[in-house]
Amino acid sequence: MKIGVLGAGISGLSIARLLSKQYDVELLEREAIHGGIARTRDAQGISYHVTGGHCFNTKYPDVLDFVFKEILPEHQWHKIQRRATIKFDNTEVTYPIEYAVKQINEFDNDLAIAITKDFLASEDDNNYRNLEDWFRKKFGNTLADLYFIPYNTKIWNCKPADMCVDWVEGKLPIPDKKSFFKGLVSNENDNMPHSTFYYPNTNNQNTFIDNLAKGLKITTNYNIKSIVKNTTGQWIVNDDKRYDLIISTLPLNVLPSLIHGTNEEILNEAGKLKYNKVTTMLWETTGTQNTWTYIPEADNFFHRYIHIGNFFRPAANYSITEVVGEKTYDEMLQNGKKDPFLIRPVDYHVSDHAYVVFDENYTASTSAIKNYLNNLGIYTLGRFGEWQYYNMDVCIKSSIDLAATIEKEYSFALAM
Ligand SMILES: Cc1cc2nc3c(=O)[nH]c(=O)nc-3n(C[C@H](O)[C@H](O)[C@H](O)COP(=O)(O)OP(=O)(O)OC[C@H]3O[C@@H](n4cnc5c(N)ncnc54)[C@H](O)[C@@H]3O)c2cc1C
Numbered sequence: 001m002k003i004g005v006l007g008a009g010i011s012g013l014s015i016a017r018l019l020s021k022q023y024d025v026e027l028l029e030r031e032a033i034h035g036g037i038a039r040t041r042d043a044q045g046i047s048y049h050v051t052g053g054h055c056f057n058t059k060y061p062d063v064l065d066f067v068f069k070e071i072l073p074e075h076q077w078h079k080i081q082r083r084a085t086i087k088f089d090n091t092e093v094t095y096p097i098e099y100a101v102k103q104i105n106e107f108d109n110d111l112a113i114a115i116t117k118d119f120l121a122s123e124d125d126n127n128y129r130n131l132e133d134w135f136r137k138k139f140g141n142t143l144a145d146l147y148f149i150p151y152n153t154k155i156w157n158c159k160p161a162d163m164c165v166d167w168v169e170g171k172l173p174i175p176d177k178k179s180f181f182k183g184l185v186s187n188e189n190d191n192m193p194h195s196t197f198y199y200p201n202t203n204n205q206n207t208f209i210d211n212l213a214k215g216l217k218i219t220t221n222y223n224i225k226s227i228v229k230n231t232t233g234q235w236i237v238n239d240d241k242r243y244d245l246i247i248s249t250l251p252l253n254v255l256p257s258l259i260h261g262t263n264e265e266i267l268n269e270a271g272k273l274k275y276n277k278v279t280t281m282l283w284e285t286t287g288t289q290n291t292w293t294y295i296p297e298a299d300n301f302f303h304r305y306i307h308i309g310n311f312f313r314p315a316a317n318y319s320i321t322e323v324v325g326e327k328t329y330d331e332m333l334q335n336g337k338k339d340p341f342l343i344r345p346v347d348y349h350v351s352d353h354a355y356v357v358f359d360e361n362y363t364a365s366t367s368a369i370k371n372y373l374n375n376l377g378i379y380t381l382g383r384f385g386e387w388q389y390y391n392m393d394v395c396i397k398s399s400i401d402l403a404a405t406i407e408k409e410y411s412f413a414l415a416m
Helices: 010-019 061-071 101-107 109-121 131-139 141-156 177-185 206-213 264-272 329-336 362-376 392-409 411-415
Strands: 002-006 024-028 040-043 046-049 077-081 084-087 092-094 196-200 227-229 235-237 241-243 245-248 274-285 292-294 304-306 318-324 342-357
Touching (some): 010 206, 061 206, 131 141, 392 411
Antiparallel strands (some): 227 235, 304 318
């Protein structure tokens, strides 16, 4: 059986790697190199993530096994303790903010009391009108207004009041009242996902990505423009390549328009899907101990700094500034110059698909498109393939699960 995997990002590479053990698999990739949005670029000797910052960790044992046993052995990674902060105008507090009440108390006693009162009084009935309501019920009004609502407004470029909550459970660490209180009276605070993470010893995430791609059949510089199912049930891509099965990691808002015969209704649903681009600039800095910094304030242009130099061993004074949307080099430069921490711009990039937006159309539109693709027999996979807020590890997990499904469904085809 011949399988075509559309797109050679983390998801495409992972599923191809898993299925190549048994089937004839080919990856088709538009760019000149595999890796997708997780790939780094070298700028003056610093390998940085053009699409924001990336760290690897996972709660899934099978993902860790796959990565460490099959791709890059554990001793070729170093483990880093997350040191994240939240930056307000004149001060920074440690992330997660709900465990920073002691620090906040040092400069604003009234605010610390209001956070505590509201958090402990918040009532979560598991019934949420929208994302704003979810934040208020999970964290109380003061933390919602101080951090969660302004930060999420920046990162989604959309008001949380206009967003659904279907995606959020399990994505954000939520302390219960007991652990919030424990955080007030002790120093215990950070057992949350990504409180530690791994980074390759080469100081370049491409080491992992290139190992993932090793030995795979990848056709690069190949822009997929048309997908047709012929009368024998085979898939023909660009009137050129033939497959018995295709797995797409291409964005769900684009894929239907590439498939011959997609009806107006599905194209219309695809047109409703919203996503955000992200613009980044790499800077030489004065240095910090932190791994990243969140910036919730509306009047600060950036939403996050990734201190990529602190992912390296030895560490180096470099950070990535991120802003949602497409911004010019000059906008990045002029806004960066307002912060004396950012000394010198090194590189600049705009990424197209970066964040899925979970607005009111999200659930109905994605399920209509997925039903359509499912009926056609096309598998979709990955952050934009499934139109989800997936990290690399979840893309790998989804690939492991899909590979198992395909192996089960098509075991008869092994000998063909
Ligand atoms: C700002 C930001 C920060 C992140 N931070 C982290 C983090 O810290 N940790 C973490 O684990 N994850 C992080 N992620 C998530 C991570 O980047 C993704 O989960 C992962 O890279 C998605 O891989 P993918 O293969 O699903 O998608 P992609 O990487 O988008 O792969 C899809 C591929 O399809 C190709 N393609 C598209 N159209 C066509 C076409 N017409 N023809 C041929 N090829 C095509 C693209 O070129 C691309 O290579 C972050 C993401 C962002 C945006």
